[in-house]
Amino acid sequence: MQINVNTKAVRNYAKKLEQLSKSALPVAIRQTLNSAAFDVKTKTMPKSATDNFVERKKTFFKATSKVEQATGFNVSSMKSTIGFKKTSGKGMDRAVEELKQQEEGGVIGGRSFIAHDKARVGKSRKKNVRPVNRTTVLKNIVNSNKVRGAKNKSQKFIRAAFYAAKKYGANAHVMTPRENGISTVLRIKEIWGSTRRQGAESSRRLDIRAEALYSYKKGRKVKIDKKEFMKKASEKSAGKMEKFFNEHALNQVKKFYNK
Numbered sequence: 001m002q003i004n005v006n007t008k009a010v011r012n013y014a015k016k017l018e019q020l021s022k023s024a025l026p027v028a029i030r031q032t033l034n035s036a037a038f039d040v041k042t043k044t045m046p047k048s049a050t051d052n053f054v055e056r057k058k059t060f061f062k063a064t065s066k067v068e069q070a071t072g073f074n075v076s077s078m079k080s081t082i083g084f085k086k087t088s089g090k091g092m093d094r095a096v097e098e099l100k101q102q103e104e105g106g107v108i109g110g111r112s113f114i115a116h117d118k119a120r121v122g123k124s125r126k127k128n129v130r131p132v133n134r135t136t137v138l139k140n141i142v143n144s145n146k147v148r149g150a151k152n153k154s155q156k157f158i159r160a161a162f163y164a165a166k167k168y169g170a171n172a173h174v175m176t177p178r179e180n181g182i183s184t185v186l187r188i189k190e191i192w193g194s195t196r197r198q199g200a201e202s203s204r205r206l207d208i209r210a211e212a213l214y215s216y217k218k219g220r221k222v223k224i225d226k227k228e229f230m231k232k233a234s235e236k237s238a239g240k241m242e243k244f245f246n247e248h249a250l251n252q253v254k255k256f257y258n259k
Helices: 008-020 024-052 060-064 090-097 099-104 153-171 229-238 241-257
Strands: 065-068 081-084 106-108 113-115 141-143 173-175 183-198 201-216 222-224
Touching: 008 024, 008 241, 024 060, 024 065, 024 081, 024 229, 024 241, 060 065, 060 090, 090 099, 099 106, 099 229, 141 153, 153 173, 153 183, 153 201, 173 201
Parallel strands: 141 173
Antiparallel strands: 065 081, 106 222, 113 201, 173 183, 183 201
């Protein structure tokens, strides 16, 4: 971001500050740069993030963003920057690393598991995955793709579901047979059967009630379209820089005459 010194008001203030003291103009410029950076952090960037992302953790962007303030009196090398920093949270650190792809577009790896809404708090796409459904704690998954002796995918799934329910009870999970390279991780809720009779013949019906938790594809990568959320935020804050400069310049004038 740059300060536009072509307007009459800014030129007048700049000239006035140079006449007051050697440090007045650099201080006003430094404060302007810092005000613009903090405006991005606290106002325009959070708004841009809300417009471009599903915010499952409302404090993420403010908590991980950091302003490095402009310092010194050398106007030609003076700068104030805002970026994102890693925190102690493993999941948040990975999200910070991926913000570059979100901004510019690209490919993000490590997406073998993608959560279904039912795995999230309140079964809402806007919420985080429930702690009990996180992949780090999700165990007892029987992979139906490894079932032997079954004639088809339906038999593979049924055998896997029975085995999981018998061995793990209420904490049973099954990975369904692959379709186009993608499986679904299910939590088995209930299995029951019933017999139907029609005349002298009878048939056995099997019902399996399950809840879809994740879509799974080993080594999956996801293509991300560029969002430019930081560029949009920076441009909005840059539009306020003349206002910031006028305010800080006026403060320098008042400070000089109130000595």
